[in-house]
Amino acid sequence: xxxxxxxxxxxxxxxxxxxxxxxxxxxxxxxxxxxxxxxxxxxxxxxxxxxxxxxxxxxxxxxxxxxxxxxxxxxxxxxxxxxxxxxxxxxxxxxxxxxxxxxxxxxxxxxxxxxxxxxxxxxxxxxxxxxxxxxxxxxxxxxxxxxxxxxxxxxxxxxxxxxxxxxxxxxxxxxxxxxxxxxxxxxxxxxxxxxxxxxxxxxxxxxxxxxxxxxxxxxxxxxxxxxxxxxxxxxxxxxxxxxxxxxxxxxxxxxxxxxxxxxxxxxxxxxxxxxxxxxxxxxxxxxxxxxxxxx
Numbered sequence: 173x174x175x176x177x178x179x180x181x182x183x184x185x186x187x188x189x190x191x192x193x194x195x196x197x198x199x200x201x202x203x204x205x206x207x208x209x210x211x212x213x214x215x216x217x218x219x220x221x222x223x224x225x226x227x228x229x230x231x232x233x234x235x236x237x238x239x240x241x242x243x244x245x246x247x248x249x250x251x252x253x254x255x256x257x258x259x260x261x262x263x264x265x266x267x268x269x270x271x272x273x274x275x276x277x278x279x280x281x282x283x284x285x286x287x288x289x290x291x292x293x294x295x296x297x298x299x300x301x302x303x304x305x306x307x308x309x310x311x312x313x314x315x316x317x318x319x320x321x322x323x324x325x326x327x328x329x330x331x332x333x334x335x336x337x338x339x340x341x342x343x344x345x346x347x348x349x350x351x352x353x354x355x356x357x358x359x360x361x362x363x364x365x366x367x368x369x370x371x372x373x374x375x376x377x378x379x380x381x382x383x384x385x386x387x388x389x390x391x392x393x394x395x396x397x398x399x400x401x402x403x404x405x406x407x408x409x410x411x412x413x414x415x416x417x418x419x420x421x422x423x424x425x426x427x428x429x430x431x432x433x434x435x436x437x438x439x440x441x442x443x444x445x446x447x448x449x450x451x452x453x454x455x456x457x458x459x460x461x462x463x464x465x466x467x
Contacts, residue, residue: 190361194330194368201376204229205274209378213263222263223255226270235273235463236266244459264315272299272322272460279326281333285340289461290419291329294412295322296460297419300453302408304446309404309436317404320385321412324405327368327386328353331361343422352424354390366390390426392435400436407432407443415450 200206207225211218227233233254240251240261251257258266276295280288299321306314332339338360346356357364370387381398388402389409396402410432413425433443 191363191367191371194327194334195371195375197334198330198372198375201271202229202274204232205271206377208267208270211267219255219258219263222267223253223258226254226266232270232273235277236269238463239269239273239460242459242463244456244463262315264313268315268319271319272296275323275326279329281329281336283332283336285332285336285343286329291325293457293461294416294419295325297415297453297457298322298324298405298408298412300456301411301415301446302404304449304453305404305408305436305438308438308442308446309400311400311404316381317401320382320401320405321408323373323382324369324386324389324409325365326372327365327370330368330372331357331365335361346424347422350424352426364390394435403432403435407436411443411447411450415447415453 201209204225208222211222211225213219226236236254236257237251239245240247240257245261247260249260251260254266276292280286299318302321303314303318306317311317342353342356342360345351345359346353349356351359354364354366366387366389370383373383373386381401384396384398385401385405388396388399389405392399392402392406406426410426410428413419414428428443430440433440
């Protein structure tokens with residue numbers, strides 16, 4: 173049964189109920205990943221704990237080692253164990269890849285509205301642009317920003333999975349009236365995929381910065397302590413769409429404009445230089461998708 177927001181039933185409590193229904197069927201993160209997210213890089217014991225946690229999942233270990241030994245990193249030495257990967261690539265990097273491979277490899281929807289390759293390649297591309305922006309801004313943990321970029325649209329997958337009929341109406345509204353996707357979602361559901369994605373991140377007990385960043389990736393909130401993350405995601409999302417229009421399909425997305433980078437203290441020349449890395453990012457996207465995502 174479709175639940176459509178209308179003029180007579182759009183109270184906050186009603187919308188909250190519908191929002192909860194979007195995430196209730198989403199399975200929790202595997203215990204292994206949940207444990208990995210709790211660890212901090214503060215001593216050698218944490219490195220061992222992360223390695224042991226990830227190695228408890230042979231399939232995940234295989235994916236991580238494939239990525240570590242792929243063209244994505246271009247290492248001159250071969251990586252044979254997760255501990256080697258942590259020591260060579262980095263603690264945060266490996267943990268980020270583990271979460272990425274788990275979510276991207278496991279979250280998909282059997283519906284024509286969800287084109288798995290386009291969806292995840294856009295998400296991975298967004299994460300890579302976000303990481304470059306974070307590095308340019310000298311943000312302390314660019315891998316966190318990469319992960320957020322990968323996860324920013326997960327709410328859309330959940331909405332299609334839980335109510336494809338309503339989402340078809342959303343797409344029809346978007347195409348018919350020429351409005352961007354998230355605004356069409358709000359008119360049909362009463363909330364958008366950013367709200368659903370944030371709720372999913374909360375359900376998975378991801379850090380509050382993840383919840384906030386995902387929630388505000390279309391409408392960064394200057395009052396939010398994690399405003400910077402939301403603004404980076406908004407810019408990287410638009411850069412990703414601009415870099416590969418084919419993966420956008422028929423979806424109408426926000427254009428690039430000064431308001432996406434001015435709050436970050438970037439100028440247009442810097443943004444152009446970031447966008448000029450799109451060919452390299454595309455190579456990395458393909459490599460990561462083929463090695464970490466595909467079975």
